[in-house]
Amino acid sequence: xxxxxxxxxxxxGLCLLYVTNKYLGTVAITYGPSMLPTLNxxxxxxLVERISTRTGKRRPGDVVIFRSPETPRKxxxxxxxxxxxxxxxxxxxxxxxxxxxxxxxxxGHVWVEGDYIYNTKDSRNFxxxxxxxxxxxxxxxxxxxxxxGPLTPKPE
Amino acid sequence: MGTPSVLWNVAKKCFTxxxxxxxxxxxxxxxxxxxxxxxxxxxxxxxxSLLDSLSDDRVLxxxxxxxxxxxxxxxxxxxxxxxxxxxxxxxxIVGLPGDWVxxxxxxxxxxxxxxxxxxxxxASSLDSRSFGPAIVCRFLWVWLKEGSPIFCxxxxx
Numbered sequence: 001x002x003x004x005x006x007x008x009x010x011x012x013g014l015c016l017l018y019v020t021n022k023y024l025g026t027v028a029i030t031y032g033p034s035m036l037p038t039l040n041x042x043x044x045x046x047l048v049e050r051i052s053t054r055t056g057k058r059r060p061g062d063v064v065i066f067r068s069p070e071t072p073r074k075x076x077x078x079x080x081x082x083x084x085x086x087x088x089x090x091x092x093x094x095x096x097x098x099x100x101x102x103x104x105x106x107x108g109h110v111w112v113e114g115d116y117i118y119n120t121k122d123s124r125n126f127x128x129x130x131x132x133x134x135x136x137x138x139x140x141x142x143x144x145x146x147x148x149g150p151l152t153p154k155p156e
Numbered sequence: 157m158g159t160p161s162v163l164w165n166v167a168k169k170c171f172t173x174x175x176x177x178x179x180x181x182x183x184x185x186x187x188x189x190x191x192x193x194x195x196x197x198x199x200x201x202x203x204x205s206l207l208d209s210l211s212d213d214r215v216l217x218x219x220x221x222x223x224x225x226x227x228x229x230x231x232x233x234x235x236x237x238x239x240x241x242x243x244x245x246x247x248x249i250v251g252l253p254g255d256w257v258x259x260x261x262x263x264x265x266x267x268x269x270x271x272x273x274x275x276x277x278x279a280s281s282l283d284s285r286s287f288g289p290a291i292v293c294r295f296l297w298v299w300l301k302e303g304s305p306i307f308c309x310x311x312x313x
Binding site for chain 1: 179241
């Protein structure tokens, strides 16, 4: 009897952990240069909340994590630049000139860009991102210690 | 004197049951009603407008396939609409990434991370012929067995 009750307690704890992770918030580890200077190249640990994504409250300037449209099992972190219906002007290839293009974000999609436009794969490569792929909003940096604090809405 | 603790126990039990059933339905399997005739005659072969919600087919969808994101031709999947992430559609996979699919007007190459879905009832179905290749990452479930009032097994071609 004792083993059964501890087993159910473990199952309850794991289910609660899963529900919190999936519906409330989670911790994300990021690496790579595409979000310099906001995030560290070698790695940052961020607190991510999932509640505002479900209720549809997204604002341009949020740092969001989403499932990559080209590789379904990869989670990517970028900054939200435009919502559906917005008109976005972006530099097509910053390394080879200043040519700009303007598009309107289609219905049900959002536009994401990395803060470091010279080395990033974002909506300028794979197009507008369907809203359903957004997983959460990163609002607090835990590590490295020098970056501890809230993530600002606009790039520094 | 005993009522608050009884209520508290009942509330705790409801919360536990709710959390566990949410986890199970997210990770393993759940039951979903199918609306509309875009998948006739596989689902909803008789469209009866009077008793629509009563005679809808119910399908068992399994979610274990989402760990690996590996699907094959002929799988029937439930996914979020690319135009409105709150709507869910159920269609069959006709093309996987890297395939070439022929429509009336031209031949389309399916990019990585996308796949081509079509309804079985091509006369009345909103599918990839209208909105293009669907992004594969937002597939929620893949159906396993069909059940209406009676559970009857159906093969996946």
